[in-house]
Amino acid sequence: MGKGDKKTKRGKINRGTFGARRPRIKKKPSLESKISIDKKAIPN
Template identity: 70%
Template sequence: MGKGDKKSKRGKIINGTYGTRRKRKIKRKPSIEEKINVEKKK
């Protein structure tokens, strides 16, 4: 377990990869309703 370990979170950070130990943050798209509300406010 450490920097060279492909299955640990630290190893994923060092390698710059993602997996079950290191999830990606999901970019949330605004919904259609939110887009309509933003356009009406302007």
């Protein structure tokens, strides 16, 4: 178990691949994308 092992986290880092042991980190959507700047609140 080490750098050459395909199934370990260290092995995934060494090979530069992703999998169940080392999933890709998904980027969180920014606040700007959640709040639409184009749409303005309509006053009642």
